[in-house]
Amino acid sequence: MARVRKGDDKRDRIMSAAITAFAQNGYHQATMAAVAREAGVAAGTIYLYFKSKDDLLISIFEEKVQRFINEFHSQLVQEESAEIKLRKLVELHLLEMQKRPDLAAVFQLELRQSRHFMSAYPKADLKGYFDLIGGIIEEGQQQGLFRKDLYVSAIKRAFFGAMDETVTSWLLAGKNYDLTQMADPLSDLFIRGFRE
Amino acid sequence: MARVRKGDDKRDRIMSAAITAFAQNGYHQATMAAVAREAGVAAGTIYLYFKSKDDLLISIFEEKVQRFINEFHSQLVQEESAEIKLRKLVELHLLEMQKRPDLAAVFQLELRQSRHFMSAYPKADLKGYFDLIGGIIEEGQQQGLFRKDLYVSAIKRAFFGAMDETVTSWLLAGKNYDLTQMADPLSDLFIRGFRE
Amino acid sequence: MARVRKGDDKRDRIMSAAITAFAQNGYHQATMAAVAREAGVAAGTIYLYFKSKDDLLISIFEEKVQRFINEFHSQLVQEESAEIKLRKLVELHLLEMQKRPDLAAVFQLELRQSRHFMSAYPKADLKGYFDLIGGIIEEGQQQGLFRKDLYVSAIKRAFFGAMDETVTSWLLAGKNYDLTQMADPLSDLFIRGFRE
Amino acid sequence: MARVRKGDDKRDRIMSAAITAFAQNGYHQATMAAVAREAGVAAGTIYLYFKSKDDLLISIFEEKVQRFINEFHSQLVQEESAEIKLRKLVELHLLEMQKRPDLAAVFQLELRQSRHFMSAYPKADLKGYFDLIGGIIEEGQQQGLFRKDLYVSAIKRAFFGAMDETVTSWLLAGKNYDLTQMADPLSDLFIRGFRE
DNA sequence: CATGAATGAGCGTTCATTCAT
C-alpha cells in the first residue's frame, strides 16, 4: 500500500545510475561496475534487482516509457480538440526530453539498437506510445478535423519519427539550443498535413 | 580495363560481409571472425583494408551514405517540380532500403548509436542527406509551392525522421509487407504540410 | 594478528608464479594464462592486483630489488671494515641468486631488456643498489683502505657488472656448480684493485 | 674471389636494418615489416637470406661478435705486454661500442635475453670473446705480470661483465658522455687486481 | 631472385556474472 519498500529506493538508484552511465557512452561501453559505483552499491547488488544488464536496460524502457504514456495521457485527456492534444503532446515530448537529457540520450541513442534485440521483449517497445498518437489522430478524424483517408497506422509512426529525430539532432548538436522551440513548427507541419 | 582490381574486390567483399554481420545482431555482437568468415578471408586480412572494427563501420557509412546521396541527387536533378522531387526521394529511399534490408538494418539500428561516437567522424554523418532534403524544400519555396515560413533546418530533420522510423518499423515487423506502399501516404502528408 | 591476509597471499602467489614463468622462457614468451595457471588463479584475477603484464614485471623489480637492498644493507651495517663489507656483499649477492635461481634468471635475463623500457619507471632501476656499492667503496676510502683516486661512480657499476656476469654465466651453464665459490676470487680481485 | 656478390649487399642491408630496428625498441617490439622497410626490401625477401627472425638476430651476433674478436685480435697481436694488451682491449671495446651505438644497444640489451634462448645456438655465445680475454690474462701470468693464483675462467667473465655494464650504463644514461674516458679507470682497476 | 598480399595462430585484456561470507 502506502508503505515504501526499502528496496525500491535502491532499485531506483540503480536505474538512475544506469541511465546516467548508459547515456554517457552508450549501453555497451557502460560497465556494470560503473553503474554500481554511481548507484553507491556493490556490483553484486544489482543482480538482486535485475536479472542481467539487458534486463536493466529493458526495465528502464518498460517503466519510463510507460510512465511517459501515463503522464501524457492524463495531461491530454482534459483537452477536447484533437488538434490541441497533438500540439500538447509534441510540447510535452520535447519538454520531457529537454528536462532529462540523460534519459533522452538513452532513448534516442540506444533505442533502435535495443529495439532490435528487444524483439523478444514486446513490452519494451513503443506500441503504447504509437497507440496514444494513433488514438488522437483517429479522434481528430471523428471530430471532422483530419482527413478520413489518413493511413493512421503508418502516419503515427512517421509522427513519432519526426519528433524522435528532432530530439536526436538536438542531442547530437550538444543541446545548445532550446528544444521546445521546435514544437510549433513540428505541430504546424503535421496538423496541416492531417487536415481536410 | 574491364579487369576488376583484386584488392577492390576483396575490400568490397569485406564491407558486404560486415553489413550482413552487423545487421544480424548489431555492431557490438558481431565479431571480426564472423565478418572474415562471411567474406571468405582470414581475420587478419580485414586489417589490410580497415584500421579497426570501428573504421569498418565508419567506412560503410561514409561510402554508402555518400553513394545514396549521389544516386538520389542524380535521379532527382532531372525533375522540375519540388513536389515531384520530394515524392521521388521518398520512393527511392524506401525502395533502396527494401532492396537492401541488411544495409537498412545497419543504418537504422546502428546509426544512432554510431552517430554518437561518430561525433569525431564528421564525414560519416547525415548532413549531406539533410541538405539534399533541405535543398528541395527551399526549391519548393522559390517555386511558390511551399510556405515561406517553414523552419527548413528543423523540418528537413523531421522529414528524414519520418522516413527513418517508417523503415525501422518495417524492419522490426519482420519485413512482412511492401515498404514502398508507405511512400504515397508519407509524401501526401508532408506535401500538404508544406503547402501554402 | 598472525592471520595471513588473503589478498596478500594471492598477490604473492601471482608474483611468484610470474617469476617462475618469466624465468622459464623470458618475459615475452611467457603468457598471462601460464602465470595464472601457475598461481592457481583465473586469468582475470591477475588484473585485480596488477594493471598489466608490464606492471607485473616492474612490480617484481621494484619490490624484490628493494628488498635485496634492504636486506643486504641491514646485514652489512654491523660490519666495520669496508673490505669485509664488500666481501660480504658479494657473498650475499651470489648466495641469494643461488637460492632463488628463478628470480635470478628474471633479473639477469630480463633486467637489461627491461631497464630499456623502464627508463620511464625510475624506481625499477638499480640506482639504489649501485649506491649501496658506491657507499661502501667511499667508506673504504675514508678508512684509508682504498685509493682516493678511484672513479667511484664508474667503478661501482663495473663491480656490479662483474657480479652480474658471474651469475649469468652460472645460469647459462645450467647452474651446474656452486655459485658461491666465485665469491672469494671476485672479492680478492676487486679489493686488490681498490687498495692503495 | 674479389667479385662482390650482389646478394651480399642486400644481406648486409637487412642486417644493418635489423640492428637499427632491434636497437630502437628491442627485439620483440621490432617487426619484420619494419626491418624490411628500413632495408628497402620486401618482407618476404628477408626470408631468402635468413631462416627466421631469430636466425636474423643470431646471425648478427655470430658475425658481428666474430668480427670483433678478429679485429681485436689482429690489433692486439702486435703488442708484447699483456698489460698493454688488456688496456688496448678495453679501449677498443668501448671505442667500438661508442662508434656504433645501435649495435651496442643490441648487444647489451638483447644479449642476455638472447643468450637465454641461444643455449641451442652455441656459436652465438661469447665464448670466443671470453677466450680472447682469458688468453691475455694467461699470457700475463706467463710473463710474470699477473698472479698465478687467478681463477682465470671466472675472472675473464668478471672482466667482461665490468666492461659490459659500463657500456649499458652509458646507453641507459642516453649516451651523454664520452664512453672511452672509462677505459683507464677500468684498466687500472683490473690490472692492479691482477698483479702480483 | 624479389615481391607483398594473405594467412591464422596466438595473446593481453575486459567485464558480466556468481557465490562464499
Next chain:
DNA sequence: CATGAATGAACGCTCATTCAT
C-alpha cells in the same frame, strides 16, 4: 539483503611467415 573478490569465456588485433606471381 548486501558485498566485492574471483571467475573465465570471449574478442580485437598483431605479426612472423608463406607462396603465387
